[in-house]
Amino acid sequence: MLKSYKKIAILLLCILPIILLSLPGCESTEISPTPTISASPTETTPTPTESPNITPSPTPDMSPQPTKDYLGRSLTINPPPKLGQTAELTFTLGTINPYDFSNRQSLVNARAWVEFYWTNTQGSYSEAKKSVPVPLSEVLVSGNLSWEGNALTTSSITLHSTIQLPREGVWKIMGFFSGEGWSKPADYRIMVAVTKDAAAIMGATDFKSSPVAYLGNFSYGLIGTRTLDEITAPVIVELDISKAPRVGEEAILNCRITSLHDVPDFSAKVNFFKDGIKTSGDNLLVQGSLEWFGDLKHGQPVELSASIKFPEEGNWEIRGGGNSLENEANHRGGYADILQITIEDDLSFFGFRHDHEKPSTISGAPYVTATPIMPPK
Numbered sequence: 001m002l003k004s005y006k007k008i009a010i011l012l013l014c015i016l017p018i019i020l021l022s023l024p025g026c027e028s029t030e031i032s033p034t035p036t037i038s039a040s041p042t043e044t045t046p047t048p049t050e051s052p053n054i055t056p057s058p059t060p061d062m063s064p065q066p067t068k069d070y071l072g073r074s075l076t077i078n079p080p081p082k083l084g085q086t087a088e089l090t091f092t093l094g095t096i097n098p099y100d101f102s103n104r105q106s107l108v109n110a111r112a113w114v115e116f117y118w119t120n121t122q123g124s125y126s127e128a129k130k131s132v133p134v135p136l137s138e139v140l141v142s143g144n145l146s147w148e149g150n151a152l153t154t155s156s157i158t159l160h161s162t163i164q165l166p167r168e169g170v171w172k173i174m175g176f177f178s179g180e181g182w183s184k185p186a187d188y189r190i191m192v193a194v195t196k197d198a199a200a201i202m203g204a205t206d207f208k209s210s211p212v213a214y215l216g217n218f219s220y221g222l223i224g225t226r227t228l229d230e231i232t233a234p235v236i237v238e239l240d241i242s243k244a245p246r247v248g249e250e251a252i253l254n255c256r257i258t259s260l261h262d263v264p265d266f267s268a269k270v271n272f273f274k275d276g277i278k279t280s281g282d283n284l285l286v287q288g289s290l291e292w293f294g295d296l297k298h299g300q301p302v303e304l305s306a307s308i309k310f311p312e313e314g315n316w317e318i319r320g321g322g323n324s325l326e327n328e329a330n331h332r333g334g335y336a337d338i339l340q341i342t343i344e345d346d347l348s349f350f351g352f353r354h355d356h357e358k359p360s361t362i363s364g365a366p367y368v369t370a371t372p373i374m375p376p377k
Contacts, residue, residue, distance in 0.1 A: 075114075075175045075188050077163075080199040086141055086164045089114070091175040091188075093157040106179030110151035114159060117172040119221030121193075121349070125339055126240045128350050131172055131221030139163050151179070168195050170202070170220040191221075217342065218351030228260045235259045235296070237268065239320045239339040244348040248309055250286060255304040255320040255337075263296035268322035270304065274314045284308040296324075310343045315352045317341075 074092045081087035091114050098104040116139050117131035136145060143161025151157070157177075165171050171192045178185035191202040193212040200210035207213060226236050238256045245251040255270050270290040272279050281290045288306030296302065310316055318341070323334030342353045 073175070073177075073188050075173065075190050077173065077190065077192060077201065080192050080201050081163070081165055081194065082199040083165070083168055083194060083196040085199070086162050089143075089145075089161050089163045089173070091145075091159040093177055095156055096151050096154060098152050101179070103179070103181075104152065106181050107151035109148075109180040110178065111146070111148050111185075112157050112159060112175070112177045113146040114161075115174045115176065116165075117174070117221065118165075118167060119170040119172070120167075121169045121215060121220055122243065124240055124242050125244075125350060128218065128220055129223035130225075131170075138166055165192070165194050165199075170194070170215060172221055214342070214347065214349050214353060217349065217353055218340075220350075228258060230260060233335075234261060235263065235266075235322065235335045237320045237322050237335045237337045239270075239318055239337045241318070241339065241341070244341050244350050245310060245343070246348045247313055247343055247345050248311070250307055250309050253288075253306050253308050253318065255290075256301055257292075257296065257303070257322055257335075258301045259296040259298055261296075261298055263324050263326075265325040266294060266296045266322060267324075268292045268302070268304065268320065270306070271319045271321070273317040273319065274312075276315075276317075283311060310341075313344050314342075315340070316343050 073094060074090070077087050077089050079085075079087055091112070093112060096107070098107055101107060116134040116136070118134050119131045120127040141162040141164050143159075143163075145159055145161050147157055147159060159175075171194055172189055173192065174187050174189045176185040176187050193200055193202055193207075193210075193215040195212055198211040200207045200212050202216055207216060226233065226238060228234065228236060236258050238258075240254045240256070242252040253270065255268065257266075257268055259266075268291065270281060272281050272284055286307040286309055289304055290306055292302060292304050294302070304320075318339040319336060320339075321334050321336040327334065340350065340352050342349055342351065
């Protein structure tokens with residue numbers, strides 16, 4: 001009898017797992033591993049004792065710049081004003097969250113303001129490379145272009161004004177925001193190309209189709225000054241021309257050479273290329289000299305000067321180069337500068353027209369108010 005019970009118990013032990021596996025809701029203990037899923041981080045509102053993603057300033061005088069573009073910034077002009085036309089300018093700093101700054105106390109005495117800079121597009125090459133500040137009295141018609149106050153208690157800042165740009169050229173309009181003790185303000189900018197017949201925001205979607213698109217072929221007002229340097233620039237060759245002349249129009253070309261040291265047996269020459277092909281300078285020279293030989297002296301710049309005329313349309317490149325016999329003997333590179341001009345019968349400008357198309361003559365082209373992405377400093 002005992003043996004019969006043992007046989008029944010063993011039989012039940014063998015059958016029971018099969019019965020359990022067949023029941024609904026029961027699973028095998030050999031489960032395939034579940035893929036690990038990373039949970040999305042929970043968004044939390046910063047508390048007064050904690051600032052999100054703020055790196056403490058390593059030195060007391062470092063500007064407490066925002067770690068992200070929390071300012072909701074925009075700098076707009078509508079419409080881009082041609083010469084003599086007024087426009088509405090708005091500089092907005094949106095919502096100012098003090099927890100986005102490493103030094104919130106600096107916002108107690110904060111400032112916002114707008115500045116204007118002008119580049120002459122009808123003058124010399126050296127003028128085209130730089131911008132000059134213009135007083136507000138020459139630009140502002142009405143409104144306000146500055147603010148001072150406690151940004152901790154100000155939800156947003158908006159400066160609105162009516163302006164008039166008084167000269168043809170490229171205008172750089174800059175909006176600034178700064179707190180107390182900042183070594184450098186946050187700045188935002190737009191560039192506006194202005195003529196008596198048309199204007200457009202440079203970089204906006206409609207700029208390339210505007211009558212002033214040719215002004216986008218050169219970095220007007222944005223080229224820094226070259227300085228002598230022991231390693232990279234012990235000698236500087238720098239070209240300049242009195243204007244971007246039209247075909248057959250006379251202009252003065254200068255090539256200035258400065259040196260950090262005395263350099264014996266130095267030679268310099270100006271060469272010309274039309275559409276990438278070298279051409280003789282004699283075909284352009286009216287009077288003056290395009291070559292120089294001698295000893296460079298520290299503190300005594302040498303300057304070549306010549307009157308030239310471009311005989312035909314095209315992409316003209318002027319190359320000023322110089323070298324010493326010692327450099328040549330040691331297979332060292334020379335020193336050079338390049339100046340590019342697009343020469344046409346009715347229009348000339350610095351830089352090359354990349355699309356090789358004539359500019360539009362439609363002065364009433366539609367403009368779209370745009371807020372370009374401001375380049376980081």
